[in-house]
Amino acid sequence: xxxxxxxxxxxxxxxxxxxxxxxxxxxxxxxxxxxxxxxxxxxxxxxxxxxxxxxxxxxxxxxxxxxxxxxxxxxxxxxxxxxxxxxxxxxxxxxxxxxxxxxxxxxxxxxxxxxxxxxxxxxxxxxxxxxxxxxxxxxxxxxxxxxxxxxxxxxxxxxxxxxxxxxxxxxxxxxxxxxxxxxxxxxxxxxxxxxxxxxxxxxxxxxxxxxxxxxxxxxxxxxxxxxxxxxxxxxxxxxxxxxxxxxxxxxxxxxxxxxxxxxxxxxxxxxxxxxxxxxxxxxxxxxxxxxxxxxxxxxxxxxxxxxxxxxxxxxxxxxxxxxxxxxxxxxxxxxxxxxxxxxxxxxxxxxxxxxxxxxxxxxxxxxxxxxxx
Amino acid sequence: xxxxxxxxxxxxxxxxxxxxxxxxxxxxxxxxxxxxxxxxxxxxxxxxxxxxxxxxxxxxxxxxxxxxxxxxxxxxxxxxxxxxxxxxxxxxxxxxxxxxxxxxxxxxxxxxxxxxxxxxxxxxxxxxxxxxxxxxxxxxxxxxxxxxxxxxxxxxxxxxxxxxxxxxxxxxxxxxxxxxxxxxxxxxxxxxxxxxxxxxxxxxxxxxxxxxxxxxxxxxxxxxxxxxxxxxxxxxxxxxxxxxxxxxxxxxxxxxxxxxxxxxxxxxxxxxxxxxxxxxxxxxxxxxxxxxxxxxxxxxxxxxxxxxxxxxxxxxxxxxxxxxxxxxxxxxxxxxxxxxxxxxxxxxxxxxxxxxxxxxxxxxxxxxxxxxx
Numbered sequence: 236x237x238x239x240x241x242x243x244x245x246x247x248x249x250x251x252x253x254x255x256x257x258x259x260x261x262x263x264x265x266x267x268x269x270x271x272x273x274x275x276x277x278x279x280x281x282x283x284x285x286x287x288x289x290x291x292x293x294x295x296x297x298x299x300x301x302x303x304x305x306x307x308x309x310x311x312x313x314x315x316x317x318x319x320x321x322x323x324x325x326x327x328x329x330x331x332x333x334x335x336x337x338x339x340x341x342x343x344x345x346x347x348x349x350x351x352x353x354x355x356x357x358x359x360x361x362x363x364x365x366x367x368x369x370x371x372x373x374x375x376x377x378x379x380x381x382x383x384x385x386x387x388x389x390x391x392x393x394x395x396x397x398x399x400x401x402x403x404x405x406x407x408x409x410x411x412x413x414x415x416x417x418x419x420x421x422x423x424x425x426x427x428x429x430x431x432x433x434x435x436x437x438x439x440x441x442x443x444x445x446x447x448x449x450x451x452x453x454x455x456x457x458x459x460x461x462x463x464x465x466x467x468x469x470x471x472x473x474x475x476x477x478x479x480x481x482x483x484x485x486x487x488x489x490x491x492x493x494x495x496x497x498x499x500x501x502x503x504x505x506x507x508x509x510x511x512x513x514x515x516x517x518x519x520x521x522x523x524x525x526x527x528x529x530x531x532x533x534x535x536x537x538x539x540x541x542x543x544x545x546x547x548x549x550x551x552x553x554x555x556x557x558x559x560x561x562x563x564x565x566x567x568x569x570x571x572x573x574x575x576x577x578x579x580x581x582x583x584x585x586x587x588x589x590x591x592x593x594x595x596x597x598x599x600x601x602x603x604x605x606x607x608x
Numbered sequence: 609x610x611x612x613x614x615x616x617x618x619x620x621x622x623x624x625x626x627x628x629x630x631x632x633x634x635x636x637x638x639x640x641x642x643x644x645x646x647x648x649x650x651x652x653x654x655x656x657x658x659x660x661x662x663x664x665x666x667x668x669x670x671x672x673x674x675x676x677x678x679x680x681x682x683x684x685x686x687x688x689x690x691x692x693x694x695x696x697x698x699x700x701x702x703x704x705x706x707x708x709x710x711x712x713x714x715x716x717x718x719x720x721x722x723x724x725x726x727x728x729x730x731x732x733x734x735x736x737x738x739x740x741x742x743x744x745x746x747x748x749x750x751x752x753x754x755x756x757x758x759x760x761x762x763x764x765x766x767x768x769x770x771x772x773x774x775x776x777x778x779x780x781x782x783x784x785x786x787x788x789x790x791x792x793x794x795x796x797x798x799x800x801x802x803x804x805x806x807x808x809x810x811x812x813x814x815x816x817x818x819x820x821x822x823x824x825x826x827x828x829x830x831x832x833x834x835x836x837x838x839x840x841x842x843x844x845x846x847x848x849x850x851x852x853x854x855x856x857x858x859x860x861x862x863x864x865x866x867x868x869x870x871x872x873x874x875x876x877x878x879x880x881x882x883x884x885x886x887x888x889x890x891x892x893x894x895x896x897x898x899x900x901x902x903x904x905x906x907x908x909x910x911x912x913x914x915x916x917x918x919x920x921x922x923x924x925x926x927x928x929x930x931x932x933x934x935x936x937x938x939x940x941x942x943x944x945x946x947x948x949x950x951x952x953x954x955x956x957x958x959x960x961x962x963x964x965x966x967x968x969x970x971x972x973x974x975x976x977x978x979x980x981x
């Protein structure tokens with residue numbers, strides 16, 4: 236029996252810790268994952284050495300590395316001609332690393348501007364070449380996903396942010412990509428929350444701290460021919476090639492973060508895979524949106540652009556927002572304060588957020604509306 | 609009583625897990641630290657939310673952030689005109705970030721070449737300006753720390769690697785720095801292993817995974833005027849200024865890594881501070897070097913350049929090296945295989961490595977020599 240087989244099940248979404256954690260990220264992790272991590276930081280796979288203390292080139296980490304990539308490929312159906320790479324620095328580092336590697340001198344990259352994170356990505360890209368804004372919802376404070384995309388004649392790539400944490404909007408499907416170009420997606424806040432057709436993308440990147448694990452590790456899924464495409468003379472650590480060719484172990488990688496991500500991948504697989512996540516996330520979001528749509532509250536995102544991950548709304552007044560947050564906190568709903576760009580309330584309900592927490596919030600929302608409407 | 613005050617003691621260096629972990633990094637952590645982490649990943653400071661799951665801008669992380677920096681400043685006596693910054697990407701990222709920020713166009717930086725890590729740092733610096741090799745021990749396979757340093761007329765800075773993990777050499781004191789310049793030190797493998805006079809440095813950087821915590825977080829201690837000095841137009845994430853001005857939270861930082869580092873800082877403080885570490889490390893290394901000097905073994909590093917962190921040696925033949933490693937492994941000494949550049953055996957005995965493990969290895973070394981000499 237392999238070490239993995241003796242490790243016990245991760246199935247289930249139990250919630251025993253009193254508090255519902257609606258944090259936008261870093262965010263709640265499955266309790267089964269945390270229990271596993273508690274064991275493995277003391278003794279990984281019976282080695283007598285914890286997961287944080289093993290050489291990144293030793294056999295225990297080799298086995299974990301193989302297991303993690305296999306689980307990732309299995310759950311998302313990642314084809315063999317795509318590399319799976321683990322990096323550091325989050326999406327913020329990808330904002331510059333993408334154009335440094337993939338936007339050749341003199342070329343133009345197209346960006347869809349759906350919020351703060353898109354804007355940050357655009358700002359960094361301008362250090363390396365021309366940026367064409369193919370669509371934007373800035374005019375209405377990013378309350379929707381634009382449907383009309385006008386690309387430049389020959390963009391190097393088309394970049395979009397699949398889910399907008401701050402504004403609570405989400406692409407329901409990928410934007411159409413011009414022939415000869417490829418899609419680059421910042422999927423930090425909705426990766427693996429639903430099935431994904433990786434072949435539609437040139438590259439997907441995601442900071443782990445919302446749907447995948449702790450902050451400090453970035454998952455990159457990238458077509459292998461793109462890994463090689465960089466024309467600039469960049470620092471060694473700034474080239475995708477360096478990491479892809481060295482199995483993400485050119486330097487000492489963020490071993491612990493990769494490991495936790497791997498346990499989360501296993502948790503997803505044992506809990507219905509991406510289809511199971513999608514079903515669960517849809518039920519969770521519906522519970523809250525139903526309470527929103529009963530009146531009283533003002534949702535920020537337009538109905539056709541609603542995120543299943545981050546639900547943003549205001550009460551009829553700022554005083555009521557404050558009262559809502561205070562009462563919610565007292566009832567064990569943590570992290571509901573909205574981002575200053577939208578104000579009010581934001582409920583972030585990523586994969587690991589328990590179903591019953593969404594029903595509990597919806598019930599509280601109805602009760603609060605009744606008492607204050 | 610504050611949360612910190614209820615957290616219990618970290619004093620002591622108990623070793624209960626059957627295996628002595630001599631890994632060069634990631635490396636052994638104090639058991640008391642791991643026990644603390646096991647609790648805090650489930651529930652941090654009584655919040656009902658684990659350390660990996662808290663918003664990096666929330667009150668629980670605020671408190672941890674303050675505690676961590678205070679402990680760091682206290683243990684190393686870091687003056688107020690130095691910034692403490694947490695970054696990602698390890699020393700390998702600093703190899704390019706240092707010259708990108710601190711080596712102006714047309715200027716020269718001086719580097720002391722004491723091994724693989726110095727060479728990597730030199731390679732990246734050449735992307736940004738001229739490099740002058742002020743000293744090198746390459747001619748004798750990096751078996752010593754050069755004493756004669758010949759700097760260029762006006763170097764932007766003088767860079768050195770305080771401890772050389774692969775070759776087992778260590779600076780016993782800082783090299784003299786030319787007037788008008790400043791020292792930059794890659795202290796990844798001996799930081800906080802002994803008292804340090806921070807004022808002698810312009811900047812100190814260290815990947816955490818040897819003396820400070822898990823891989824995935826880099827500690828930077830930097831004179832505040834240098835933070836501002838960057839003249840190049842760099843990506844936002846590539847400027848020290850971005851991180852220093854935002855309390856290392858411009859983007860989502862590697863919260864877990866910073867947290868563990870903070871617990872290790874507390875562990876150091878509760879176990880004699882840097883003076884206590886130095887005494888302990890000196891006793892540990894002496895036990896092993898005494899066994900080395902009894903004959904039979906061939907040490908790699910010259911006596912005056914010996915590292916207290918990494919002890920490198922060979923048996924009289926390659927077959928004996930293999931036999932040594934095999935027997936050692938069977939006795940629960942893990943991670944002793946030397947780096948291919950030196951071969952043979954390497955015992956890495958950072959701060960958290962227990963004293964009795966060094967005495968146990970020394971005893972085994974004497975026994976093995978007796979049986980095979």
